[in-house]
Amino acid sequence: RKEVEQDPGPFNVPEGATVAFNCTYSNSASQSFFWYRQDCRKEPKLLMSVYSSGNEDGRFTAQLNRASQYISLLIRDSKLSDSATYLCVVTDTDKLIFGTGTRLQVFP
Amino acid sequence: EAGVTQFPSHSVIEKGQTVTLRCDPISGHDNLYWYRRVMGKEIKFLLHFVKESKQDESGMPNNRFLAERTGGTYSTLKVQPAELEDSGVYFCASSQVGRAETQYFGPGTRLLVL
Numbered sequence: 001r002k003e004v005e006q007d008p009g010p011f012n013v014p015e016g017a018t019v020a021f022n023c024t025y026s027n028s029a030s031q032s033f034f035w036y037r038q039d040c041r042k043e044p045k046l047l048m049s050v051y052s053s054g055n056e057d058g059r060f061t062a063q064l065n066r067a068s069q070y071i072s073l074l075i076r077d078s079k080l081s082d083s084a085t086y087l088c089v090v091t092d093t094d095k096l097i098f099g100t101g102t103r104l105q106v107f108p
Numbered sequence: 109e110a111g112v113t114q115f116p117s118h119s120v121i122e123k124g125q126t127v128t129l130r131c132d133p134i135s136g137h138d139n140l141y142w143y144r145r146v147m148g149k150e151i152k153f154l155l156h157f158v159k160e161s162k163q164d165e166s167g168m169p170n171n172r173f174l175a176e177r178t179g180g181t182y183s184t185l186k187v188q189p190a191e192l193e194d195s196g197v198y199f200c201a202s203s204q205v206g207r208a209e210t211q212y213f214g215p216g217t218r219l220l221v222l
Binding site: 002004031032034042043044045046049087091093094095096097098099100101 | 139141143149150151152153156163164167199201208209210211212213214215216
């Protein structure tokens with residue numbers, strides 16, 4: 001079983017749509033949680049950290065449920081520029097544990 | 109401020125050859141990490157330096173991989189001899205002391221072993 005499980009997609013959505021991704025993680029001792037974004041043939045870049053209280057950054061909302069070890073990301077009003085792979089990431093001591101990523105394609 | 113840099117950006121070598129990858133972290137970042145993405149798989153941790161010391165090398169696949177960080181600045185990752193399954197993208201990341209969770213990634217080195 002993978003340490004971080006994500007639906008690989010792809011999710012194909014029109015501009016303006018709302019799309020939600022989720023992931024589950026297996027290590028209950030994980031302390032920090034993130035969503036990273038990775039564009040084709042580029043490095044992963046931190047999109048946002050995820051907290052149990054839920055947090056929002058513009059059109060992006062992330063949520064963590066520690067009890068069910070579940071992390072979500074909601075993107076509202078999708079833009080063409082949101083097309084990328086979204087990586088769910090948790091920590092194991094100081095190292096990052098990545099999911100395989102969910103690919104999002106936003107079309108006009 | 110300059111980001112994490114990696115060299116080379118691409119490398120194509122034959123099985124059995126040696127390749128050395130280099131990573132220059134963000135200035136002042138004592139934490140340096142190596143990760144690898146093999147085609148079709150998730151990005152996986154290889155090892156973690158704190159300054160020049162190996163903090164965690166639990167992800168190193170085997171003894172054909174050797175990482176160094178002499179002087180606590182840049183790091184090298186040498187693969188000797190390279191095998192076909194070593195092909196992938198090797199990412200380096202760095203972070204400040206006490207901020208291990210906020211890691212900044214370099215652009216990666218794409219390694220193809222033929």
